[in-house]
Amino acid sequence: MSPSAPLPPDPQEVDRLFDRALDLPPEERRPFLEAATHGNPALMREVEALLAASEVAEGALGESVGDFAGALLDDLTERLATDDGAMAPGSRVGAWEIEGELGRGGMGVVYLARRADGAFHRQVALKVVKRGMDTDEILQRFRYERRILAGLTHPNIARLLDGGATDDGRPYLVVERVEGRPIDRYAQEEGLDVEARLALFREVLAAVDHAHRSLVVHRDLKPSNILVEADGTVKLLDFGIAKVLASDGEMTAPATRTAVRMLTPEYAAPEQLRGDPITTATDVYALGLLLSRLLTGSARGDLERILLRALEEDPARRYPSAAALDEDIRRHLAHEPILARGYSAVDRAGRFLRRHRLGVAVAAAVVLLVGSYGVTLRISADRLERERALTALEARRAEGVTEFLVGLFQDPGLQGTAGDTLTARALLDRGARRIWNEDGPSLDPDTRAAALVALGRAYRGLGNSDLSIPILEEAVALRRAGGAQGGSLVEALEALAGARSEARHFTAADSLYRQVMELAGPVPDSLRLAFLMVSHAGVIRDLGRPDSTLTLTRAAVELFDRHAPDDHPGRAGFFHDLGYAQRGVGNLEEAADAYLRSLELRRAHADPDRVRIARSLNNLGVVFRELGRFHEAEATFREAWETASTELGPEHPRTTVKGMHLAQELERRGGSTEAEAILLGQVEAVRERWGAGHWSVGQGHVRLGDLLMNYRGDPRAAALHYREAARIFTIALGPDHEWTLSAQGTLARVEEEVRLAAGP
Amino acid sequence: MTPSPDTTRLLLDARRGDRSAFDGLYAHLYDELNELARQRLARFRPGQTLDTSALVHEAYLRLVDQTRVELQDRDHFLALASRAMRFIVVDHARARSADKRGGGAALLTLDRVPVAAGAGEEADDVMALDQALASLERMDPRLGQVVELRFFGGLTHEEVARITGRSVPTVKRDWIRARAWLYRFMTAEG
Numbered sequence: 001m002s003p004s005a006p007l008p009p010d011p012q013e014v015d016r017l018f019d020r021a022l023d024l025p026p027e028e029r030r031p032f033l034e035a036a037t038h039g040n041p042a043l044m045r046e047v048e049a050l051l052a053a054s055e056v057a058e059g060a061l062g063e064s065v066g067d068f069a070g071a072l073l074d075d076l077t078e079r080l081a082t083d084d085g086a087m088a089p090g091s092r093v094g095a096w097e098i099e100g101e102l103g104r105g106g107m108g109v110v111y112l113a114r115r116a117d118g119a120f121h122r123q124v125a126l127k128v129v130k131r132g133m134d135t136d137e138i139l140q141r142f143r144y145e146r147r148i149l150a151g152l153t154h155p156n157i158a159r160l161l162d163g164g165a166t167d168d169g170r171p172y173l174v175v176e177r178v179e180g181r182p183i184d185r186y187a188q189e190e191g192l193d194v195e196a197r198l199a200l201f202r203e204v205l206a207a208v209d210h211a212h213r214s215l216v217v218h219r220d221l222k223p224s225n226i227l228v229e230a231d232g233t234v235k236l237l238d239f240g241i242a243k244v245l246a247s248d249g250e251m252t253a254p255a256t257r258t259a260v261r262m263l264t265p266e267y268a269a270p271e272q273l274r275g276d277p278i279t280t281a282t283d284v285y286a287l288g289l290l291l292s293r294l295l296t297g298s299a300r301g302d303l304e305r306i307l308l309r310a311l312e313e314d315p316a317r318r319y320p321s322a323a324a325l326d327e328d329i330r331r332h333l334a335h336e337p338i339l340a341r342g343y344s345a346v347d348r349a350g351r352f353l354r355r356h357r358l359g360v361a362v363a364a365a366v367v368l369l370v371g372s373y374g375v376t377l378r379i380s381a382d383r384l385e386r387e388r389a390l391t392a393l394e395a396r397r398a399e400g401v402t403e404f405l406v407g408l409f410q411d412p413g414l415q416g417t418a419g420d421t422l423t424a425r426a427l428l429d430r431g432a433r434r435i436w437n438e439d440g441p442s443l444d445p446d447t448r449a450a451a452l453v454a455l456g457r458a459y460r461g462l463g464n465s466d467l468s469i470p471i472l473e474e475a476v477a478l479r480r481a482g483g484a485q486g487g488s489l490v491e492a493l494e495a496l497a498g499a500r501s502e503a504r505h506f507t508a509a510d511s512l513y514r515q516v517m518e519l520a521g522p523v524p525d526s527l528r529l530a531f532l533m534v535s536h537a538g539v540i541r542d543l544g545r546p547d548s549t550l551t552l553t554r555a556a557v558e559l560f561d562r563h564a565p566d567d568h569p570g571r572a573g574f575f576h577d578l579g580y581a582q583r584g585v586g587n588l589e590e591a592a593d594a595y596l597r598s599l600e601l602r603r604a605h606a607d608p609d610r611v612r613i614a615r616s617l618n619n620l621g622v623v624f625r626e627l628g629r630f631h632e633a634e635a636t637f638r639e640a641w642e643t644a645s646t647e648l649g650p651e652h653p654r655t656t657v658k659g660m661h662l663a664q665e666l667e668r669r670g671g672s673t674e675a676e677a678i679l680l681g682q683v684e685a686v687r688e689r690w691g692a693g694h695w696s697v698g699q700g701h702v703r704l705g706d707l708l709m710n711y712r713g714d715p716r717a718a719a720l721h722y723r724e725a726a727r728i729f730t731i732a733l734g735p736d737h738e739w740t741l742s743a744q745g746t747l748a749r750v751e752e753e754v755r756l757a758a759g760p
Numbered sequence: 761m762t763p764s765p766d767t768t769r770l771l772l773d774a775r776r777g778d779r780s781a782f783d784g785l786y787a788h789l790y791d792e793l794n795e796l797a798r799q800r801l802a803r804f805r806p807g808q809t810l811d812t813s814a815l816v817h818e819a820y821l822r823l824v825d826q827t828r829v830e831l832q833d834r835d836h837f838l839a840l841a842s843r844a845m846r847f848i849v850v851d852h853a854r855a856r857s858a859d860k861r862g863g864g865a866a867l868l869t870l871d872r873v874p875v876a877a878g879a880g881e882e883a884d885d886v887m888a889l890d891q892a893l894a895s896l897e898r899m900d901p902r903l904g905q906v907v908e909l910r911f912f913g914g915l916t917h918e919e920v921a922r923i924t925g926r927s928v929p930t931v932k933r934d935w936i937r938a939r940a941w942l943y944r945f946m947t948a949e950g
Contacts, residue, residue, distance in 0.1 A: 011899045012899075012900075015899070015900065015937065015941070018937065018940070019933070019937060022933070022936065022937070049944060050940050050941065050944055051940075053940040053941075053943040053944045053947070054936060054937075054939070054940035054943075056943065057936075057939040057940050057942065057943035058939065060943055061889075061911070061939055061942060061943060063910070063911075064812065064813065064910070064911055064912075064914050065812060065845075065849055065886070065911055065912055065914075066811065066812060066914070068882075068885070068886070068889070068911075069849070069853075069882040069883075069885060069886050070882075071879040071882050072849070072852065072853060072856065072879045072882035072883055072885075072886055073812075073849070074879065075852070075856060075879035076797075076848070076849065076852045077797070545881050548881065
């Protein structure tokens with residue numbers, strides 16, 4: 001604020017007027033305020049700002065902190081879950097004395113400890129179940145881990161030393177302390193060559209083979225669980241979710257739910273994600289991924305075939321055990337023929353690996369994002385099955401009503417007439433009344449919810465997002481009350497999220513999308529997930545979070561690109577959004593690439609959408625300009641402008657903004673009168689369409705003024721246009737409108753320059 | 761958990777105007793709410809968002825011996841619990857924000873606990889909101905209290921009305937005004 005500014009208005013006075021204005025219908029507020037503030041424009045502005053704030057505050061803040069900061073509360077929840085039963089250094093657990101904390105996971109904390117009586121000098125890792133996490137399921141799992149470890153004795157597996165229960169009854173395990181680096185980091189930092197990496201990997205195989213022979217499947221093999229000590233010894237850790245196979249191969253283990261929830265998805269085999277039976281081949285898959293990571297893409301020939309065999313989608317086609325995998329690596333090293341010789345089709349292999357690598361990357365991105373909504377991966381086969389059955393049932397129930405509603409819009413008598421919208425709206429209102437009131441009580445809740453969703457979507461389709469919100473909220477409430485957790489609730493939430501987003505309630509929409517993502521999890525339908533992610537990204541973008549927007553958009557594009565058929569018409573839109581997101585974080589080159597790709601796709605379409613082409617061109621032009629590639633910017637803006645003029649008409653606001661960009665580029669280059677001519681032509685077109693007193697005519701004059709002032713440096717010519725703009729705004733929008741004041745302010749500044757230029 | 765004699769005792773003392781009982785009750789609630797949240801987590805599936813309203817109400821039912829208190833004690837309790845909730849959330853936001861500034865050195869974990877992508881940004885938002893709330897409290901303490909009760913405590917308009925001794929329409933209006941001011945404070949330049 002400048003030092004000469006008057007004192008800010010008294011907040012009490014502002015609040016009093018604000019309170020009274022709230023009681024008035026919107027159109028009476030301004031006259032009331034004008035009278036009440038009698039010539040104190042600062043006071044009036046402050047009250048109006050507050051009135052404006054009251055319009056958007058609900059959407060921005062929500063009703064409670066949960067609406068406002070859902071992710072932060074999730075994060076707090078996580079922290080609460082992990083911040084419990086912590087033991088300070090010096091505490092005693094059985095014969096052990098705690099020396100510090102090593103790490104914490106979902107259910108336990110690991111401490112560094114040492115024998116209190118000095119009978120054993122080495123440091124140990126002591127793992128305790130967290131308080132609050134000591135549910136029967138987790139306790140059972142913990143006892144189980146202890147039994148497994150007790151049965152394993154191998155130089156490459158961290159040894160179990162002791163176990164018991166703390167004073168407050170939580171079980172603990174004491175395991176040999178392993179000080180080392182994750183195997184992939186070790187290999188990289190030590191600069192190991194392929195042979196050394198294979199030797200290291202074979203030590204891992206020896207440890208896993210020992211477990212397999214003891215009928216134990218580790219199920220969570222990943223670099224952070226495989227450490228290499230300073231002397232090069234490999235140690236396998238954390239059998240926290242391991243399983244024992246019965247001798248006939250059948251599993252005997254606690255319920256799989258916890259185990260599935262605690263998986264590390266990047267290293268999980270397909271059958272683990274599906275919830276299918278686990279065998280030693282499950283570990284082979286994770287070992288395959290580990291090997292591929294250790295070889296960092298340099299796998300050729302034998303090694304590539306070995307990888308392919310280990311990474312087979314179908315467990316029955318993989319190496320059956322770590323020993324079989326080890327045998328093929330041994331053969332490779334000894335230059336003997338390997339067993340995986342069938343895997344020789346090079347192009348198929350290349351494709352597979354490429355697909356696989358991308359798959360891992362996308363899976364990681366999705367999991368990271370989905371995980372960031374506060375969930376870890378939780379799919380189980382029976383839940384999916386149940387969902388499918390429920391969805392089918394709901395679909396049958398709701399079919400009748402949905403068809404009725406959809407039928408309203410397919411009435412041939414309604415198509416293509418000018419009164420289209422009105423008639424459709426009237427029909428829709430009638431349908432809404434019926435579902436709300438008349439038929440409401442007689443319909444069962446599921447059918448009613450399905451009908452409400454259809455209704456809400458139809459209102460959105462007609463551009464009435466505001467009306468659709470209460471309808472969709474009711475649908476969501478009905479679904480929740482009915483205990484729905486999957487498909488049908490997701491559908492209702494998704495529709496509501498879209499409506500909130502259109503109504504610009506971005507915070508609420510963000511929170512709804514998070515709920516959708518959480519409920520949907522890694523939904524089987526990847527395309528739908530991609531669309532969902534990109535819609536969510538749009539909301540996050542409008543909340544002003546460019547980094548998150550880019551992360552989410554990028555993951556959505558990758559997912560879509562991988563799963564959509566080559567000719568899917570939606571692809572261009574994804575790249576357009578990617579361009580927007582890249583520009584948002586300042587990645588201009590990447591933004592240009594994305595827009596170019598989007599344009600290429602749009603143009604290749606049999607029936608190109610020229611309005612969207614113009615939009616992508618315009619955005620591309622802006623990026624070119626920011627990159628300093630002015631010639632390309634000019635050509636791009638010209639094409640955008642011409643396309644939009646043809647498609648939308650020269651006076652359409654989306655056309656005139658493109659014309660303005662073009663004119664600015666032309667003027668920047670200089671030596672042409674075309675820039676001014678374009679803008680004058682636009683003013684004419686707008687005047688013809690909406691009349692001379694319309695505000696958009698004033699807007700055209702402002703653009704002309706800006707061009708002449710900022711690009712040509714001609715204040716005298718610019719002043720004429722600003723004066724005209726101020727005059728039109730005063731009439732069309734009122735003397736106190738922001739635009740009027742801004743035009744007058746600019747005019748005053750420009751006139752001052754004219755005077756200065758004229759000399760004293 | 762059985763009703764805690766501590767909580768009920770502190771609540772009754774605080775009603776009699778014992779300042780140290782009041783402070784003690786607040787600190788006590790801060791810890792108890794954290795503890796309750798943890799227990800709820802163990803009972804419900806992980807990944808569920810913390811429901812501050814459910815937490816505050818459950819705290820009352822579980823911590824206070826209902827036979828020894830009166831309705832006004834419940835109001836008193838809910839008001840204090842809402843305040844405690846506010847500081848729990850804001851303290852977490854501050855810690856979260858500090859993590860971020862500290863470069864976010866990741867702790868070794870056994871199972872990965874992914875850091876929420878939006879949480880860091882929301883931490884800043886919540887801190888901005890808390891500052892706005894402080895400004896609002898300076899301007900009009902009553903509006904500030906409505907925000908604390910409604911926004912952080914998740915209390916209903918009826919509960920807020922009883923606690924503040926106003927009518928339901930008035931507190932509804934207060935909430936709209938308070939929210940507009942918060943938004944204004946949060947977005948105003950300066």
